[in-house]
Amino acid sequence: MASMAQLMFDEFGQPFIVMREQENQKRMTGVEAVKSHILAARAVAGTLRTSLGPRGLDKMLVSPDGDVTITNDGATIMEKMDVQHHVARLMVELSKSQDDEIGDGTTGVVVLAGALLEESERLIDRGIHPIKVADGFDLACKKALETLDAISDRFPVEDRERLVETAQTSLGSKIVNRSCRQFAEIAVDAVLSVADIDKKDVNFEMIKVEGKIGGRLEDTVLVKGIIIDKTMSHPQMPKELKDAKVAILTCPFEPPKPKTKHKLDITSTEDFQKLREYERETFETMIKQVKDSGATLAICQWGFDDEANHLLQANDLPAVRWVGGPEIELLAIATNARIVPRFSELTEAKLGTAGLVREITFGTAKDRMLSIEQCPNNKAVTIFVRGGNKMIIDEAKRALHDALCVIRNLVRDSRIVYGGGSAELACAIEVAKEADKIEGIEQYAFRAFADALESIPMALAENSGLAQIDALSDLKAKQIETKNPHLGVDAVFAGTNDMKQQKVIETLLSKREQISLATQVVRMILKIDDVRVPDDERS
Ligand code: ADP
CATH class of the missing domain: 3.50.7.10 (GroEL)
Known part of the structure; x- marks a missing residue:
């Protein structure tokens, strides 16, 4: 920034700073800045909403040189979207952090952040200061995390069959769901062969995922x-x-x-x-x-x-x-x-x-x-993926990566919650209850946080073609009535809402990370009230 600002002294010897090229910058402050950021970040988050869940849709992304990627993996979509806007890029980073830390739940985290932003916009419109919203969200997030801990179950990591079922949940929403069971078994066996169960550690370097065009997805094998x-x-x-x-x-x-240049004369x-x-x-x-x-x-x-x-x-x-x-x-x-x-x-x-x-x-x-x-x-293993074309192989590799991460997370921490939006709904109910006990303005932020949490089951219902509002209100009433936090959206029409019965499992680590990362990023966006951008970058 040295070239932008210059320190000068006035006639009394007082220092002041002259900003150069200030006329070329656009400045936004206060609520205007916050709202424009929310708009940008929501626009990005909105693209992922339809990709969430087992019935989520895929996105096709074409790079400038014509490379085509078809995926419904949140982190990949975000990475390939070539987002320019400075605040919208935070969403890309959000998904990436979830991917780096956990490897799964990359779509969910962005959808939740988008919902939190939508709610905060509403609160700001009603005259609540962004800082109040941010602080309220922080407290609500703590309550949600407590609830998650309370409703979590222990997972029997020694039970291979149960691990396979969990991997199946992760793979169910991916391109490989045709041979879901086979891929799940491959992922579980791969992790178990390299895992150190006593130390609760998995060395991912030992698992190599290779792909070769040709054959069918079903021909994929694990080679020890x-x-x-x-x-x-x-x-x-x-x-x-x-x-x-x-x-x-x-x-x-x-x-x-x-080692240096040389010339050899052969005469x-x-x-x-x-x-x-x-x-x-x-x-x-x-x-x-x-x-x-x-x-x-x-x-x-x-x-x-x-x-x-x-x-x-x-x-x-x-x-x-x-x-x-x-x-x-x-x-x-x-x-x-x-x-x-x-x-x-x-x-x-x-x-x-x-x-x-x-x-x-x-x-x-x-x-x-x-x-x-x-x-x-012989701990090192290779998963050898086969498929008709490069796009399928790449997507299958990404799906496998997610499944491998889920199993690794379970080995690290065996606590689980149930999917289908059931955990989010249970947290929403608890957070809303807590809101009634609060007297200050934060109670509005609490309620808004609860509403945002509900957007996950809502999106799952919407993507499965259900009437989302009806499905959600039914579900909420049932959860409150039966005090069963495992009731979620029956996205695959299995005939029951009990996700424990449906065996739709997610790791507690992943869900906790999703909620806390989304809250952190939203708080960050809400706290920026002054921004200067070069005039030509006002996108
Ligand atoms: P992510 O990239 O966030 O993992 P996915 O597209 O894999 O996104 O969707 C994950 C969401 O779908 C989770 O909320 C999970 O609980 C839900 N889900 C997965 N399988 C099922 C199922 N069979 N029934 C209901 N919900 C499911």
Whole structure:
């Protein structure tokens, strides 16, 4: 900002600041600023409302270079929307925070924030100061979180079947819902294979999600090992290796090159022959070094030319080239190998082991990949997603990511609440009750907060084609009458509103985060009362 402001002194020596280019800025203050922010943020939040829940609709997003993404994952929609407005971007960040912290509930959090903003606009119109609204929301949020804790249940994390059901809830609203059960099982098995149940920790680095176009979603598999999208470097190398000793190399298979620019003058045939001879010798030494260490498979981060490839094949040393950095690390962890940056450093102790290394083929023989299985540290797993096109695979990967996150969150904290808007409705009822006990102006904010919470079951009902107001009032009456906080919107027409029976589960962690993040961001927006933007950015 140094160029914008300049410190000057008046004739009495008093300092004052001159803002340059002030005439080029647009300034908004007070209620005008708050209302314009609310409008911008609500506009963004509004786009997600129809995507919420098992009957939520998908969005198609086309990037400037024509890439198409079809998704109903809140975080992805927000990220790809290319929002320019400074306040509306807070909504994008909101969804991202939920995604980073929890991984699930990214649509819900934005819809709730949108509803809170709508309510606050109404309160501001009635003459209540934004700060009062913000403070009231803060207190109401605390009450809602208390209620969530009170209505939460413990989840038996050791029960695989129950975990699968939970993953199914998360996947139910996604493109993969056709093979929901299968994907849920894959997600649960993947997390359980890498989870440390005692320490309540899951190392996500150990789960790799790979996709390859071709086949159907149902062909998706979980491989207890690592799949890399590579083949043996020579077609005549063996397609299957048992008890392989793996050398992982990050040095290129080539004769040493001077580090700075160089020029080589070859003036005679002998010189050329000598150079060729030198190259061949270097390759042979390298191969010998690898073989001497006892390795039966070389995995290289870099490539090697056809000559080296031929020599490798002739020396019975199967090799894989151009293996990416993250895969190299995964392989090293799984096989207990050390990553070796120089041929001279290769020793037997640095080799990894794998019970089975094989090339697997899919559909046509061209689709081949390398699978490294039965590794000593066989915690690393790969989920291999198949699908008709890139869009389906990408969306399936996103859905799996959400399901993996849900299971991971359960391993971390086994408390749950029930979905279908039942938890939100139960909180709304409690918050509204609390409002009656408050004498100050905050009671209006409390009631508004309760109304905003109800917007989640309302949106679920609307998206399922139900008459939303009727459905919600029925539901609310039933919850109050039966004191059962598990009653939610029967979005899939299963015949019961009891979400415990329907097994629609959400983690307490996720729901708590949704409510507190949405409240925080709304409070932030309500507290900005002065904004200056360059005149050309008044969007
Ligand atoms: P998010 O990105 O926020 O997870 P989703 O589109 O996955 O959004 O929708 C999640 C919402 O849908 C949650 O409120 C959840 O309780 C609800 N939901 C999921 N499955 C069902 C179901 N079978 N019946 C009713 N509600 C459901």
